[in-house]
Amino acid sequence: MTFRKIIKLVSVCYIVISALPVSAQMMSAQSVLEDAAEAMGGLDRIRGVDSLLMTGFSQTLNQDGGSSSSSHPKAPKKWAAQNDVERYFDLDDLSAYQTHRQGFLFPFALAFGHSWAPSSQLQEGANALNHPLMALRAALASSTELGAVSIEDDNIVVEFTLADDTVLWLGINQLNKLPAWVRWMGAHANLGQVTYTTWFTGYVPFDGVRLPNGFTTEIDWRENVVSVFHVDSYELDVELPEFVAGGGGFGGGGSPDVVVTEVADGVWDLRVGSNGGAVVEFEDHLLMFEVYGNEANSLARIDVANTLVPGKEVTQVILSHHHFDHSGGIRAAVSRGLTIISKRENEGILREMVSRPAPNFPDALARNPQPLHFIPVDEHLVLEDAMRRVDVYEVIGHMHMTDAVFAYIPEERILMQGDMFDIGWDWHWWGGNYMDSVEHFNLDPITDIPVHGRVSTLEEVITNIGSQVSAAREFCARDLAIGVYMAGCPVKYSRD
Numbered sequence: 001m002t003f004r005k006i007i008k009l010v011s012v013c014y015i016v017i018s019a020l021p022v023s024a025q026m027m028s029a030q031s032v033l034e035d036a037a038e039a040m041g042g043l044d045r046i047r048g049v050d051s052l053l054m055t056g057f058s059q060t061l062n063q064d065g066g067s068s069s070s071s072h073p074k075a076p077k078k079w080a081a082q083n084d085v086e087r088y089f090d091l092d093d094l095s096a097y098q099t100h101r102q103g104f105l106f107p108f109a110l111a112f113g114h115s116w117a118p119s120s121q122l123q124e125g126a127n128a129l130n131h132p133l134m135a136l137r138a139a140l141a142s143s144t145e146l147g148a149v150s151i152e153d154d155n156i157v158v159e160f161t162l163a164d165d166t167v168l169w170l171g172i173n174q175l176n177k178l179p180a181w182v183r184w185m186g187a188h189a190n191l192g193q194v195t196y197t198t199w200f201t202g203y204v205p206f207d208g209v210r211l212p213n214g215f216t217t218e219i220d221w222r223e224n225v226v227s228v229f230h231v232d233s234y235e236l237d238v239e240l241p242e243f244v245a246g247g248g249g250f251g252g253g254g255s256p257d258v259v260v261t262e263v264a265d266g267v268w269d270l271r272v273g274s275n276g277g278a279v280v281e282f283e284d285h286l287l288m289f290e291v292y293g294n295e296a297n298s299l300a301r302i303d304v305a306n307t308l309v310p311g312k313e314v315t316q317v318i319l320s321h322h323h324f325d326h327s328g329g330i331r332a333a334v335s336r337g338l339t340i341i342s343k344r345e346n347e348g349i350l351r352e353m354v355s356r357p358a359p360n361f362p363d364a365l366a367r368n369p370q371p372l373h374f375i376p377v378d379e380h381l382v383l384e385d386a387m388r389r390v391d392v393y394e395v396i397g398h399m400h401m402t403d404a405v406f407a408y409i410p411e412e413r414i415l416m417q418g419d420m421f422d423i424g425w426d427w428h429w430w431g432g433n434y435m436d437s438v439e440h441f442n443l444d445p446i447t448d449i450p451v452h453g454r455v456s457t458l459e460e461v462i463t464n465i466g467s468q469v470s471a472a473r474e475f476c477a478r479d480l481a482i483g484v485y486m487a488g489c490p491v492k493y494s495r496d
């Protein structure tokens with residue numbers, strides 16, 4: 001072997017060895033975290049920060065991607081924008097507090113969605129830790145238990161468990177040793193449980209600490225990006241405002257009160273707060289319209305419905321459309337073995353929802369797994385026995401929800417619907433859909449049982465749609481006058 005060949009062999013070996021990723025077993029979690037602290041500005045500097053203010057602007061995916069007009073995975077998504085964001089971090093308490101002004105970037109029926117009013121969020125537990133300084137401080141806390149070290153793509157991953165048993169993973173870039181992402185899990189009404197990963201990009205030094213300029217959070221459902229954050233500035237060791245808890249989302253906790261109103265013989269309205277829908281008696285079973293909001297509200301409505309007629313139980317649910325507030329009780333309904341009736345196009349998203357396991361946050365379906373029983377509707381489906389006939393129809397011309405159905409009881413002339421009309425809406429952007437659907441199928445309703453609001457007469461429906469369309473047009477005119485061009489404006493109304 002010549003000298004030249006030896007050199008060549010040695011250099012080949014060197015390349016092979018240096019190209020191998022560092023073996024995860026060779027590293028201790030503590031040393032990986034300390035390397036990251038060193039890269040961010042040094043362990044002492046990192047530990048010396050008491051508080052942090054991050055300002056900027058962000059966009060969030062409405063309903064985690066569950067509010068598109070169609071349930072198709074590639075349907076265009078709806079975003080909300082948060083401007084003038086201030087996110088404060090308490091590094092000792094490991095909590096965060098965010099204030100911002102929010103506006104929806106799609107037409108929304110309630111005025112608060114477009115008012116850019118200031119609002120606030122208290123963020124605790126894992127929800128406060130999707131910032132590298134917070135995640136690193138949490139991982140290095142004496143009460144935290146460090147777990148396995150592994151490799152994922154370019155990143156060394158350290159698992160760590162907080163004192164309250166919350167498990168997180170921190171990915172550290174192998175090249176620059178800076179935190180690349182943090183990952184955690186949370187309960188989800190529609191999806192059982194969800195894994196969140198927040199990526200940190202574009203580190204810039206501030207006061208001796210390297211901090212990211214960009215944040216992107218994605219979930220393990222349809223690979224949806226659910227939020228992006230653009231940083232404008234950082235300030236270290238600021239005076240913190242009082243971290244006060246804001247309001248909750250739809251549904252809410254506690255044991256829900258169900259209000260029952262008999263609408264006709266064998267037809268009831270079952271409502272929790274302002275949301276609910278009809279229950280209809282058949283010869284040997286009950287049919288429910290919508291399982292709205294969440295598991296607690298839906299199981300409460302099902303349980304009360306099952307007491308209405310001795311020996312008859314709810315066996316079927318009509319799902320008006322897939323939006324995540326309207327399908328919040330689907331996993332609960334399937335856990336009771338109920339059959340879901342909806343537009344054929346929604347079968348796919350329903351199977352996605354129902355098939356997801358939730359081992360860390362077991363809900364009714366995780367505790368009692370059941371298969372999805374689904375009856376598809378195209379244009380028209382008749383549900384009929386010797387006692388009752390209910391017609392299920394597709395909704396016509398509704399750009400808020402294309403894969404949608406409503407139901408009609410011809411004998412009692414009762415129409416049952418979700419989001420075709422809501423007496424509580426400030427603006428109706430799609431006002432034509434209601435009477436377009438009624439006329440398309442030659443129906444003659446006198447009573448409306450909605451998901452949102454209250455039981456109304458058809459006259460009330462028509463009068464209110466008219467005033468809601470007018471109000472939406474006035475809103476557009478006001479914006480236009482000051483040079484603001486809102487999504488949804490100008491309002492198109494098929495019944496002008």
Ligand SMILES: [Zn+2]
Binds near residue numbers: 418
């Ligand atoms: Zn709705």
